[in-house]
Amino acid sequence: MGFQVVDHPLIKHKLGLLRRVDTSISHFRQLTQEITILLTYEATRDLILEPRSVMTWQGKAQAERISGKKISVVPILRAGLGMLDGVLALIPSARVNVVGLYRNEETLYPVEYYKKFNNDIQIRDALIIDPMLATGHSMAKVCEMLAEEGCSNIKALCMVAAPEGVQYMDEHFPGVTIYAAALDDHLNEDGYIIPGLGDAGDRIFGTK
Numbered sequence: 001m002g003f004q005v006v007d008h009p010l011i012k013h014k015l016g017l018l019r020r021v022d023t024s025i026s027h028f029r030q031l032t033q034e035i036t037i038l039l040t041y042e043a044t045r046d047l048i049l050e051p052r053s054v055m056t057w058q059g060k061a062q063a064e065r066i067s068g069k070k071i072s073v074v075p076i077l078r079a080g081l082g083m084l085d086g087v088l089a090l091i092p093s094a095r096v097n098v099v100g101l102y103r104n105e106e107t108l109y110p111v112e113y114y115k116k117f118n119n120d121i122q123i124r125d126a127l128i129i130d131p132m133l134a135t136g137h138s139m140a141k142v143c144e145m146l147a148e149e150g151c152s153n154i155k156a157l158c159m160v161a162a163p164e165g166v167q168y169m170d171e172h173f174p175g176v177t178i179y180a181a182a183l184d185d186h187l188n189e190d191g192y193i194i195p196g197l198g199d200a201g202d203r204i205f206g207t208k
């Protein structure tokens, strides 16, 4: 598996603000979106280009355009929605395939409550978005759902990952590359990432 902490001063600075307990809802949303744009930039580095001739003000010139498979973004409800605008800012024509999961607080395994996939999901590369990779159970569940649909090329973006989640994904979906803003220290006894962000869904939606 590929796991990459995207190393950039802007990401580090914005993540520091995101971690602050006194960051407002609106600022939390804005920072999440901005960091997602930076992660998307890195995660799309291997997109394939093809040459293309364009008519410029000085006649024809050689340019390039993205070719090959198209992308579908897969936000994991709820918190993943906070990252959607960031991806769409760079890939405005991406299709969106939504999965609704919540984590059972006792078992720390996800419960599925919603799924809406496009008809052409299997011919697109999938980009899963969820701010938190804690145990990795939610991310793995979505990879399983995508694999069942025939998706063969899957990447994921998250704000903060725990070593436990990275290891779980490595064991179960070694072909999936994850791009994160940070690799944190550990999970606490309730399955929360330390230091983490707290409950990202609550911070984005203003619940609690």
Ligand SMILES: O=P(O)(O)OC[C@H]1O[C@H](OP(=O)(O)OP(=O)(O)O)[C@H](O)[C@@H]1O
Pocket (backbone or CB within 6 Å): 076, 077, 078, 079, 080, 101, 102, 103, 104, 108, 110, 130, 131, 132, 133, 134, 135, 136, 137, 138, 139, 165, 191, 199, 200, 201, 202
């Ligand atoms: O790696 P895991 O241990 O599976 O935990 C991570 C999941 O937990 C959070 O969702 P939550 O269940 O809080 O739902 P929410 O987005 O609706 O708040 C988070 O957004 C991930 O989806």
Ligand SMILES: O=c1cc[nH]c(=O)[nH]1
Pocket (backbone or CB within 6 Å): 079, 132, 134, 191, 192, 193, 194, 196, 197, 198, 199, 200, 201
């Ligand atoms: O730290 C965590 C773990 C799971 N979900 C969150 O929102 N935060």
Ligand SMILES: [Mg+2]
Pocket (backbone or CB within 6 Å): 079, 199, 200, 201, 202
């Ligand atoms: Mg939550």
